[in-house]
Amino acid sequence: MIRGALTTLTCSALYGFALGSAHSELYATRNLVKFPLLIVITGVVCALAYWIVARAFAPMLSFLAVQRATGRLFHDMSVLLASLSPAVAFLAWTSRATDDGMLGSYDSFLAFNVAIVAVAGSLALLRQTRALFTQYGLAPAPAKLLVGLWLVLSLGVGGQAAFVMRPFFGFPATRGNTPPFFVGAEPDLRGATNFYEAVWQTIRRPRLPSWLDAGAREQKK
Amino acid sequence: MSTPAEQPLSNSPAGPDVPLAIARAPRRPALPLDPEFVDSALTNPLRAIDLTLAEADRVGASVVAGVALSRIAFILLVTSLLFAIPYGCVLSLAGWWKVVALTLGSTVICLPSLFVFSSYLGQRMRLEQILVLGFTIPAVAALFSFGFAPIVAFLRATMSEGDTQVPWRSISNVLLALSVLAGVVQLWRTWLAARNAAPSNLFAMVLLVWHAVFLHVLWRMGTVLHLGG
Numbered sequence: 374m375i376r377g378a379l380t381t382l383t384c385s386a387l388y389g390f391a392l393g394s395a396h397s398e399l400y401a402t403r404n405l406v407k408f409p410l411l412i413v414i415t416g417v418v419c420a421l422a423y424w425i426v427a428r429a430f431a432p433m434l435s436f437l438a439v440q441r442a443t444g445r446l447f448h449d450m451s452v453l454l455a456s457l458s459p460a461v462a463f464l465a466w467t468s469r470a471t472d473d474g475m476l477g478s479y480d481s482f483l484a485f486n487v488a489i490v491a492v493a494g495s496l497a498l499l500r501q502t503r504a505l506f507t508q509y510g511l512a513p514a515p516a517k518l519l520v521g522l523w524l525v526l527s528l529g530v531g532g533q534a535a536f537v538m539r540p541f542f543g544f545p546a547t548r549g550n551t552p553p554f555f556v557g558a559e560p561d562l563r564g565a566t567n568f569y570e571a572v573w574q575t576i577r578r579p580r581l582p583s584w585l586d587a588g589a590r591e592q593k594k
Numbered sequence: 595m596s597t598p599a600e601q602p603l604s605n606s607p608a609g610p611d612v613p614l615a616i617a618r619a620p621r622r623p624a625l626p627l628d629p630e631f632v633d634s635a636l637t638n639p640l641r642a643i644d645l646t647l648a649e650a651d652r653v654g655a656s657v658v659a660g661v662a663l664s665r666i667a668f669i670l671l672v673t674s675l676l677f678a679i680p681y682g683c684v685l686s687l688a689g690w691w692k693v694v695a696l697t698l699g700s701t702v703i704c705l706p707s708l709f710v711f712s713s714y715l716g717q718r719m720r721l722e723q724i725l726v727l728g729f730t731i732p733a734v735a736a737l738f739s740f741g742f743a744p745i746v747a748f749l750r751a752t753m754s755e756g757d758t759q760v761p762w763r764s765i766s767n768v769l770l771a772l773s774v775l776a777g778v779v780q781l782w783r784t785w786l787a788a789r790n791a792a793p794s795n796l797f798a799m800v801l802l803v804w805h806a807v808f809l810h811v812l813w814r815m816g817t818v819l820h821l822g823g
Contacts, residue, residue: 418744
């Protein structure tokens, strides 16, 4: 179990480093701590909810078994993401070398990372569902529902934790600044003060600040 | 790739190592809860959690057989009371009782109508049977709120109270709604196992209509308690 936890933390640190490289060495090195911390906070905050949800669908799972199963979800996801770290680092370094110092390829880099996190999360989800099925004899439907609910809980809490712990990688325009280690509830560029508001604004897509919006339009031309 | 459950027991490529427990056996009717288990749940919170969340079939069978019903109802009542307090404390220390009032209060207000209407329509359910079914909602909601309490505490600590489109109280309301929904689902799981307790399907209809009354009272209770912020 300890070995698995260490692997999770190391792999998530690797992925975090690659991600932060898109901005600067400062962000990359900070991510070595921030990413493992993000996983630990999400796991700890959700631990009780994971177990209560599991009682309703899989009573044979003890509190420790639930924590092991959710830990394996994070483990698989971290290992998959770490395997993509060289690709992420390559994209980060090349976009950093060629960006315009304003918005750069921030949007496409963000979209790529959202996609690989989604793919890694889904694969980890499928594997854990099968593991619950084979190890505990849990029927496929409740196993899928249970692991899906764990993932939703992790996403809701992990998203807010990530928002508080940002920046993980920022706009090229902020390069050279030394922001606090965690920005916390400070408004982001679109004015969101928490993760859920940021998601809401991603759907509504309000305009970026004029100085950044002008740079983005210039880049599109 | 086929799962072990889809493979025939004979000629299984996985050989005899495939655990037989994985193969789907025809479902046997659940047995009523052992009275000793029910007694132990009075003093052991983990067993009370199991009784509330993990034994819907057996609680339903107990409702049919009339085994230890008053003790089960008492355990559900105590679970509703105690496990909702942490979430209430997260919302505000002075208002620690508000989640209890929301879930248990609304249920207690509405339970007489369920009993009287079902009796009036010839569904001879005993008061204990109605209490066990009715207290399932607040008990399960309390346990889910107990699980969500650390999440809401984390959100409250990390989200600003000021001008925001999605305040933490909105997320908290969604989580409370999910807790009550889980209670309603558990009530129906229990009822499906206990449907032989009523002489006809009319009780299910009464229960369905009663949900409308209960949800309306719950909504009003939430407004009165200013749980929306």
